[in-house]
Amino acid sequence: MLVDLHEFSQQIQQRKEYIDNCLENLLKKEDTYPPVIHQAMRYAVFNGGKRLRPIMVLEGHRLAGGNPESVSTIACAMEMIHSYSLVHDDLPVMDDDDYRRGQLTCHRVFGEATAILTGDALLTEAFVLMSGSTDLAAQNPLRLLQVIREIAQAAGSEGMIGGQLIDLDAENKAINREELEGLHSLKTGALFKASLRAGAILGEMDDQGLTALGQYAHHFGLAFQITDDILDVDGDQFVLGKPVGSDAKNMKSTYTSLFGLDGARQLARQCVDRCHDSLAGFGTEADFLRDLATFTLHRTV
Template sequence: MDDLKQYLTDRAAEVDAALDAFLPKARQRPATVHEAMRYSLFAGGKRLRPVLCLAAAEACGGDPDAALPSACAVELMHTYSLVHDDLPCMDDDDLRRGRPTCHKVYGDGMAVLTGDALLTEAFLVLSESSPTRRYPLAAFVAELAITGGSTKLIGGQVMDLEGEGKDLTKAQLVKIHEAKTAALLTTSIRLGAMSANATDGKLESLSTFGHALGLAFQVIDDILDVTQTTEKLGKTAGKDEAVAKATYPAILGLDKARKEAHRLTKKAMSALEPFGRKAHRLRQIAEYLLERDY
């Protein structure tokens, strides 16, 4: 996995450089919101979603550089969702990626505005995408807009909030995380494929991969929340249990949750068969994410 770690490091650095170029400078007026945007965005995340976007472009025979606007756009949307999720009126968390959350540093009101600004910036950055023969610019915009809207990302958060303290079934939990975690991760991959002018068949296969990988990622995240320390996670450990939030370990138990993560990862891998060696990096990333539990 050493070569994968170098790949992840190199790709994350490319994304960070592009994000730095796209964003307003910290001192640009009004400086506070621009500073807060950069504080939240450059907090040390692994850039999983943008890296998957670039790797998907590679799997479809495209140039990863053409996927950079899409990669940056999904990271901006992801960071906005974290800033808002951490607010006291939502998940109320004081730590994110090992340091105080945006609202703890800049206040609740500024954190709301920071999230709003990051989300808006996502579409400005996405507008820099180059259309392909199969996918006009409008297709890229619609892809991200649907994912961030009330039927996906926001809808998942609504279901998550309404499910706190309730005995949810596995099917109900899956619905929440299909809308939250899996949707944005899948869109990251789809946008990368679209930047490479992927055929309908390839786009469908990568959508299946992203959906399964996104759910596996969430299962493992839930496991880590009850098995790792706050220092290891970079966010408050045991938070889900403290607020009586439905999780895979709570519903299935740890052993069955681990088996579910393996099952979903195997399903994701199977979807990559049509790509052969071109999907090498996507396979490596899926294996890497599964091993986070060990």
């Protein structure tokens, strides 16, 4: 269980490069008419993201015994949905962020109207790609429809979008741990869960396995969010590529504001333990997911 951080970060890097390559092929070229929207879509997607959600789609499929490359389209669609959510979240009327991972945010480069349309277009394109996955459709079209539905639900008003609404509503307000967890399990957890399950469902994993992966993703999402809050207090803004302290500025309740830095670190470790517990039914084939959870505790971006 003692993960070699350097070696593992290389493993992640390899998968990230594979995803980047797939995205490069799947996203429309910059000169597609009308060019501005296609330039902005690429700008929003190629922003140095960690590609965790697509990596989870591939990994869920591998764990179910499938060939990860066969679900690369679903993986890329998931990243497009994530990217769209960032473009809209960064808007002045939302979180009002100028930088993300050291780059100007989409609306700062292309203007607000184009940024809104770019988010819309990335979300829409995700469904173009998923419904057009001819190989997956040929194998089992009903299963593909089930996956599309699960992903849409996770991204929707009772999932990610609902979470973002609650998050905005929680600014300048004191909320308790339960509310914070509820918020993040929608805003972040739902998409992680849908990613891991999507890959696994397409690989015909049984219900017991799917439930276990769902639990893993839930705790992973929380660990990820807690470390996000920690980095906003304790991180290096040059490594992060965005200013730290934005939560305090926006008067947001966070894990660090509720529990302090040490308390938040302890909570993150507990979530990672829960991730490992969830995988008890799997053998060494789930080591990548185990290490990924542990790795979260040491992330600097």
